[in-house]
Every structure is written in C-alpha cells, then in structure tokens.
Amino acid sequence: MEYVIEMNHITKIFGKFKALDDVTFKVKKGEVHALLGENGAGKSTLMSVLFGLYQAEKGEIIINGKAEQISNPNDANNLNIGMVHQHFKLVHNFTVLESIILGRETVKAGILRKDDARKKVMDLSNKYKLKIDPDAYISDITVGMQQRVEILKMLYCDNDILIFDEPTAVLTPQEIEELMKVMKELVKEGKSIIFISHKLNEIKEVADRCTVLRKGRHIGTVDVSTTSKEQMSEMMVGRKVSFNIEKIDAKVGEAVLEVRNLTIKARNSKKNMVNDVTFDVNRGEIVCIAGIDGNGQSELVYGITGLIPINEGKVFLNGRDVTRESIRRKCIYGMAHIPEDRHKHGLILDFDLQQNAVMQTYYEPRFQKFGLIKFNSVREYARKLIKQYDIRSPKDEDSVVRNMSGGNQQKLIIARELDRDPEIVLAVQPTRGLDVGATEYIHKQLMAQRNEGKAVLLISLELDEVMNVSDRILVIYEGEIVGELNPKEITVSELGLYMAGSKRGEGYGKKA
Ligand SMILES: Nc1ncnc2c1ncn2[C@@H]1O[C@H](COP(=O)(O)OP(=O)(O)OP(=O)(O)O)[C@@H](O)[C@H]1O
Ligand SMILES: [Mg+2]
Numbered sequence: 001m002e003y004v005i006e007m008n009h010i011t012k013i014f015g016k017f018k019a020l021d022d023v024t025f026k027v028k029k030g031e032v033h034a035l036l037g038e039n040g041a042g043k044s045t046l047m048s049v050l051f052g053l054y055q056a057e058k059g060e061i062i063i064n065g066k067a068e069q070i071s072n073p074n075d076a077n078n079l080n081i082g083m084v085h086q087h088f089k090l091v092h093n094f095t096v097l098e099s100i101i102l103g104r105e106t107v108k109a110g111i112l113r114k115d116d117a118r119k120k121v122m123d124l125s126n127k128y129k130l131k132i133d134p135d136a137y138i139s140d141i142t143v144g145m146q147q148r149v150e151i152l153k154m155l156y157c158d159n160d161i162l163i164f165d166e167p168t169a170v171l172t173p174q175e176i177e178e179l180m181k182v183m184k185e186l187v188k189e190g191k192s193i194i195f196i197s198h199k200l201n202e203i204k205e206v207a208d209r210c211t212v213l214r215k216g217r218h219i220g221t222v223d224v225s226t227t228s229k230e231q232m233s234e235m236m237v238g239r240k241v242s243f244n245i246e247k248i249d250a251k252v253g254e255a256v257l258e259v260r261n262l263t264i265k266a267r268n269s270k271k272n273m274v275n276d277v278t279f280d281v282n283r284g285e286i287v288c289i290a291g292i293d294g295n296g297q298s299e300l301v302y303g304i305t306g307l308i309p310i311n312e313g314k315v316f317l318n319g320r321d322v323t324r325e326s327i328r329r330k331c332i333y334g335m336a337h338i339p340e341d342r343h344k345h346g347l348i349l350d351f352d353l354q355q356n357a358v359m360q361t362y363y364e365p366r367f368q369k370f371g372l373i374k375f376n377s378v379r380e381y382a383r384k385l386i387k388q389y390d391i392r393s394p395k396d397e398d399s400v401v402r403n404m405s406g407g408n409q410q411k412l413i414i415a416r417e418l419d420r421d422p423e424i425v426l427a428v429q430p431t432r433g434l435d436v437g438a439t440e441y442i443h444k445q446l447m448a449q450r451n452e453g454k455a456v457l458l459i460s461l462e463l464d465e466v467m468n469v470s471d472r473i474l475v476i477y478e479g480e481i482v483g484e485l486n487p488k489e490i491t492v493s494e495l496g497l498y499m500a501g502s503k504r505g506e507g508y509g510k511k512a
Helices: 043-050 073-078 096-101 112-129 142-158 173-188 200-204 229-237 299-305 329-333 342-346 353-357 377-387 406-418 437-450 465-471 494-500
Strands: 003-014 019-027 032-037 058-063 064-066 081-084 161-165 192-196 208-216 218-221 255-265 273-282 286-290 314-319 335-338 425-428 455-460 471-476 480-483
Touching: 003 043, 003 437, 019 032, 019 043, 019 058, 019 208, 032 043, 032 173, 032 200, 032 229, 043 161, 043 192, 064 081, 073 081, 073 353, 081 142, 096 112, 096 142, 112 142, 112 229, 142 173, 173 192, 173 200, 173 494, 192 200, 200 229, 218 229, 218 299, 218 437, 229 437, 255 455, 273 286, 273 299, 273 314, 273 455, 273 480, 286 437, 286 465, 286 494, 299 335, 299 425, 299 455, 329 335, 342 406, 353 377, 353 406, 377 406, 406 437, 425 437, 437 455, 455 465, 471 494
Parallel strands: 019 218, 032 192, 032 208, 081 161, 161 192, 286 455, 286 471, 335 425, 425 455
Antiparallel strands: 003 019, 003 058, 058 064, 208 218, 255 273, 255 314, 471 480
C-alpha cells in the first residue's frame, strides 16, 4: 500500500466561505511531505480536518487503505495521528511532564504512575535530543521548549503520522537545525510527517514531496529535489517573487529614538535582563537588533514601548523624554509597535477586524463625535486597509480576528501600525509566519518608511532578514550590546560569532 493518508476531494465551508475546495492530498509512508501555501490558503484547515477538529462538507479520508470517519482528535489519536498546532495549546499551570502525559496517564490500581511516565518521557527526550526540564511550569519556559514539549507529547503517544503545523516559525536558527534532524530521524524509523512551513530552505532541506495550495485549491504536488524554490513560490502565489530587496543608499538624518543606559532587572533574579543599553535610531535608517532568542531583546522593546517598567535609563523620541509617558502618549508622539506576540500584545482576538484596526485611534475626530463612534468611518477605514495591505479573511471587516489565519492577523497589525504614519516603527519579528509574498511586501513597507526619512528598529532572529534589510546591526548578548556591525562588511558566520557571545566589538567591554 503506497499511501498512509489519502484525503480525497475535501471541501470545507465556513458560513459562505469555501476554505477548502475539492482538495486531494496524499502522503506516502516514510516521507516528509511539505504543505505550502500563502497565508490563508487553507493549510491549517486541511490538517484540522485530518485531525478531527473540523468536519469536511465533502470528501473522504482513507488511512492505511481504510476509509475512516475522524470526528474528533481522539479518533485521530486512535489512528496514531498526532499534531503539533500552529499556536500551541499547552496548559500554563501544568508542568512539562504533566503536559506531555495529559490524556495518556498510566494508572495502576487507580494510582497515577508518574514514575513510569517520567522514564518514558526522559528516554524520548534523550533519544531525539529534545532537551526539556520535566518539572518546569509551562508558563516559565521559552517557546522553543514549548515546541519540544509538543513534539514529545506527540511521540509519547506512539503516533505514526505526525503533523507539524509551522513548527519553525517560533524557533531560533539553532533550534530549527535540531528539529530538522529529529524529523529525518523519525522518517528513518518509518513514521510519516506532514510539515507546514513558509520557509523554502527548510522544505528543500527536509521534505521529499511538496503539495501546494492556493486560496483553498490544490495547485499541484511536486518532487522537492527536482523543483526549485522559485518554481515552488510561483506555484504558491501565482506570480514571480523576488528574494532580493531593492535598497537605495540610506540618507541618514538626526536621531528619532535615543535610548540611554537602559537597564531592566529580571523579576525573580538579580540578573539584569537589559544591562546599560545605549543606542540611537536615526531618520532614514533601519537598525536591526540581532541576537539569539532570550538575550534581552524582548525586554528591551517592552521597556521602550512601556509594556514593562524600566529600572534605569531614559528613552527620547524626537528629543522629548518619553521614559515615563503612557503608551497612548507614545503612540501620539509617533511610536509604532509590531509586537513579538501578536495574540498577547497585538490584537483582541474576539473583536472584529475593524475594531482592531482603530485600537489606538478610535478617539480621534475622524472616528468619533461627541463620544460616539462613527461606525461608518471605522468600516470605511478598515476597508481601505484591507485593500491596501491585501488582508484576506472570511468576512472582510466583520471577520472576528480569532478566525483569521495567522499570517493575515499579522498583516492587520502591520497595516494598523504603519498607516498611522509613525516616526519610528519597532518591528519585532514582523515576518514571523508570513508567506514569501507577504514577507516581500512587509520588507518593502519597512524600506519605504526608511526611504521617507522615518526610523525603523527591527528585531529579528532570522539572519537572512538581518543581513538583507538592515543598514546597521547591533548585536545583543546577555542583555548587552556587544557590537555594532555594517551588514555590507560582515559575513553571516561572523555575525553568528557575535550572537553567540564569542566575539565583541571594540569599545564594547564587559560591564560589571
Ligand atoms: N473557524 C473558522 N471560521 C471561519 N473562517 C475560518 C475558520 N478557520 C479558518 N478560517 C478561514 O479559512 C481560511 C484558511 O485558514 P487557514 O488557517 O487554514 O490558513 P493557513 O493556510 O493555515 O494560513 P497561515 O499560513 O496564515 O497559517 C482563512 O481565510 C481563515 O480566515
Ligand atoms: Mg496556518
């Protein structure tokens, strides 16, 4: 039998919206099968149908040659199908170990046998080099470790068919390398993997075949080794995509953002998350803060934008001290923020698209009169953003944001932030989870801000993005800036040395 999974003629409709239209998708035993498509193409929906989270209106699912009815995730688990979701579904006040064994607890004479479970989990952890701390609480661990927990949970259940929905979007380059190795190991053991990613390099590295979806339709299935990245992205978006960013010379002006001796202490330890950081971002330049995840870059941005208090230091915006200003004031003075965690800090998921679009501006005269919201103006404005930024969703401005695809949620935030014509944009991982077309678009937008003489501070974990987009690179390591680099003069591997802390720029001595 050639296929472990055959999904034939699947159609899935939400209200009036056809998310999947007659899609056929087949996975061979022992292969890594990539699923590629633009944001909102239907990848997660197709996997949710396979995993029993959604019921298809039409079509059949055949697992190992037998037609099956998959009505819920338990049915899927019984067929040895496991899934790592795009947005993790872990319970925050559980420990790592509890999370992994949840739903599969071994009970002997009515007593939970945690010891057996712990041994099995640690054996798996060692075997696949998925490092975890079994007793840490989910709320305290990094997204990278959460990802490993999700994978171990899937392996703990002895699944044979593994679905990874965009696992690499939240991982650091080092963690991605590790995950690629794990996937190769798993297929060697005869497991079959479905791998969703927007990163064509990853698909090239690990996948055997690739199925492309566009707007809910099956465009084709290709052999990865004989298909170029350019061909795959053209199938995906229906046009040619350029991987190079056009860059005119920067015309650098005066400082827009000045950060002086910023220090932020950690909540539970004596360590400083951000230690005496000083830098400027000037008109007409994109400054990038590069670093391995967890080196203080998140806290630095939280401190500047006002999401967490800072202990020492000052922040100036166009010469004005905004260190202790409210977030609304900072917005008014021209600070825009594309946050790292779009669900926590970027959107209200149960509000609709238009409400989210005016989150910082609803009180302005164009949207409000005598304390009443001008609903028509809000609607019109949202429509303008949808059109201009190509935000795709099932019900346009009336879509509840929770039901929008991850990438389109991100586009909405970017539209809202850039359309306020800010003086400085703090963009944290702005292209995380975006397809190649949308990534190209965001990079162009950031470049346009810069060319108009605005300032951009970009925080990115992706070295390609750092090297291609920025005019100046500041490397952060353990809460300190350890070097300032010119992307034209350094190589990726050199940058890596700074990020790993094994090299420091001149004048960037270790401070006590
Ligand atoms: N529960 C739902 N109700 C209504 N519409 C939905 C629901 N779930 C998904 N959709 C819509 O179906 C379409 C496909 O969404 P899906 O999440 O499958 O996209 P995707 O290919 O995974 O995109 P991304 O790369 O951004 O994650 C989107 O337009 C989305 O808004
Ligand atoms: Mg998705």
